[in-house]
């Protein structure tokens with residue numbers, strides 16, 4: 001199937017707190033869904049916090065991604081920076097606290113669309129992607145279900 005090319009290549013950044021649990025799973029899910037749809041995109045993830053900078057995703061996130069056929073073990077955590085708000089066309093926060101922090105960090109007049117990730121999923125508007133970091137392994141599967149639903153919906157939106 002021919003690859004669909006929007007006028008502006010979407011560049012999507014997913015942002016959570018630590019960049020080791022939720023946003024790497026969102027990055028992996030969206031990358032896979034976009035590739036399957038033949039949609040050309042740039043994708044990355046980052047954290048608003050700096051505690052895990054340079055680290056791979058949480059081992060539980062790596063296992064969850066692997067269960068769904070993805071290898072995210074090569075990802076490395078980084079902190080969001082001011083230029084991200086102009087380098088990316090879309091910046092999605094995984095929950096409201098991170099969205100509020102992103103709004104504070106965003107330079108005036110930035111070009112990226114800034115929003116809550118689950119707002120792209122019909123019926124899930126306003127919902128956070130729950131943080132699985134302090135819970136058990138099953139929380140990561142719930143996170144996967146949410147970010148993959150968002151990845152599918154986003155691909156549909158972007159291919160118009």
Ligand code: 4NP
Pocket residue numbers: 016017018019020021022023051131132133
């Ligand atoms: P994430 O999860 O924001 O989904 O990557 C967390 C990772 C680390 C911490 C909190 C949440 N932490 O407090 O170190």
